[in-house]
Amino acid sequence: MLLFRSEEHVRRWAEGRGIPLGGTLTPHQGWRLADAWFHDRLDLEWRRRTPEEAQALFASIGLTGPFWDLLG
Amino acid sequence: MVASSGDVDSFDRSIRLEVYRTIVADGDPPAAEDLAAELRVTPPEVEASLRRLADAHALVLQPGTSAIWMAAPFSAVPTPFDVSVGDRHYYANCIWDALGIPSCLHADARIDSSCPDCAEPLQLEVHDGGLQEPADGVLHFAIPAARWWEDIGAT
Numbered sequence: 001m002l003l004f005r006s007e008e009h010v011r012r013w014a015e016g017r018g019i020p021l022g023g024t025l026t027p028h029q030g031w032r033l034a035d036a037w038f039h040d041r042l043d044l045e046w047r048r049r050t051p052e053e054a055q056a057l058f059a060s061i062g063l064t065g066p067f068w069d070l071l072g
Numbered sequence: 073m074v075a076s077s078g079d080v081d082s083f084d085r086s087i088r089l090e091v092y093r094t095i096v097a098d099g100d101p102p103a104a105e106d107l108a109a110e111l112r113v114t115p116p117e118v119e120a121s122l123r124r125l126a127d128a129h130a131l132v133l134q135p136g137t138s139a140i141w142m143a144a145p146f147s148a149v150p151t152p153f154d155v156s157v158g159d160r161h162y163y164a165n166c167i168w169d170a171l172g173i174p175s176c177l178h179a180d181a182r183i184d185s186s187c188p189d190c191a192e193p194l195q196l197e198v199h200d201g202g203l204q205e206p207a208d209g210v211l212h213f214a215i216p217a218a219r220w221w222e223d224i225g226a227t
Contacts, residue, residue, distance in 0.1 A: 001166035002188050003153075003196070003209050009189035010212045016189075022214040027196055027207035031171050035201075038145055038172030042096070044089050048129060058217070068217045 003027075023067045032061045080124070086111060087121040088130055091143050096177065099162060101140035101148050129221060145169030145176060154184045167211050174198040 004010045007024065014021050025033065036057050040046050049057070051070040058068045090110060094102040102110070104118045111118070119138040125131045132142035141148055145164050153164040155173045157180070164170035167185060174181035175198075183196045187209075197204040215222075 001168045001211060001213050003167040003170075003185045003194050004189060004212055005187040005192055005194065005209060007210050009187050010210055013189040014212075014214075019214055022212060022216070025211040025213070027209055027211065028203055030168060030211040031196075031198070031203040031207075034145075034168055034171030035175040037168070038175040039178075041145070041172070041176040042089070042092050044085055046088075054217075066216070067213075070217050072218070 023063065025063070029061050029063075033057070033063070036061075080121075083113075083117075084121050084124055084130075087118060088125055088143075091131065091140060092146075095143055095146045095148075095162075099160065101143060101146075104138045145172030152185050152188075156182045156184070168213075171196070171198070171203075 004013065010024060011021065013019075055068075055070045058064070058070075087107060090107055091101055094100070094106070104115050104122060107118045108115045122131065122133060122138050122140070126133045131140055132144075133139060134141045139148075142165050145168075147153075147163040147165045147169070149163065151163045151165060153167060153170040155162045155164050155170050157174065157177055162173055164173055164183075167183075170183045170185065173183075178201075180199045181197070183198075184193065185195075186193050194209050196207055196209070
């Protein structure tokens with residue numbers, strides 16, 4: 001997951017490498033995702049999310065559709 | 073700290089937490105021998121725990137070794153995601169993880185990266201639990217979510 005200057009820079013970079021465009025987030029969406037995902041990582045009782053829990057988290061910040069699908 | 077490897081789940085939690093404590097304090101992950109000395113167990117017990125944690129996707133080891141490569145959001149090797157927290161510097165595995173460092177530390181941070189297309193330096197800052205304005209840029213995920221763990225290094 002990389003940080004680009006703009007959508008235009010993402011497109012140019014992907015085209016130059018023959019890579020399909022993937023999923024894009026605003027920095028604020030990225031922060032919400034990171035904060036929800038990592039806020040408890042240093043807790044002794046931390047456990048990995050189930051795919052269902054991760055899917056619900058993605059959906060809560062607007063990450064839906066085939067690219068974000070974990071459940072098939 | 074004294075840990076018993078008799079209760080595998082509890083032992084693995086202790087190992088995982090000690091890995092993170094060391095990274096946060098030192099910037100680098102501990103070697104298996106150091107974890108063994110800290111937790112008063114044997115290196116093979118630690119190595120077995122690290123492999124279980126890697127199998128559970130709680131850590132990533134350097135291929136073919138028991139050396140820790142990633143303890144997300146932290147990277148044991150330099151990356152283009154430099155996260156400053158006070159006078160400490162950490163490397164993150166990606167921009168998602170870079171934002172995860174201030175989250176898991178519950179601390180303010182500055183993230184220094186650069187645009188992979190044009191190499192322009194880019195910064196994001198987190199203060200008081202929120203992203204500071206201006207928060208410019210676009211995060212791009214190249215690999216669909218269901219395939220992230222097929223090659224986590226590339227992801």
